[in-house]
Amino acid sequence: MCEHQPRCPSADAPGHATAHVVVRHVSQGWSRLCNGVVLFEDTGELLPDRRAVQPHRPSGARRTAFATAA
Numbered sequence: 001m002c003e004h005q006p007r008c009p010s011a012d013a014p015g016h017a018t019a020h021v022v023v024r025h026v027s028q029g030w031s032r033l034c035n036g037v038v039l040f041e042d043t044g045e046l047l048p049d050r051r052a053v054q055p056h057r058p059s060g061a062r063r064t065a066f067a068t069a070a
């Protein structure tokens with residue numbers, strides 16, 4: 001899992017969506033973070049314990065996770 005220093009937020013911590021992206025599938029619209037969270041382009045999330053977080057679209061805050069890969 002996370003080998004970054006400082007450690008990224010764990011999947012159940014506030015701000016878990018700010019962890020590093022380890023797998024990015026832009027064409028499929030999702031990325032996996034080092035804490036196991038899967039982030040979808042519509043801001044939905046799938047947590048490692050299989051809980052789903054519905055899309056909540058904050059004002060563009062997630063765009064950076066997808067903006068750098070073309």
Ligand SMILES: [Zn+2]
Nearest residue numbers: 002004008034
């Ligand atoms: Zn990490």
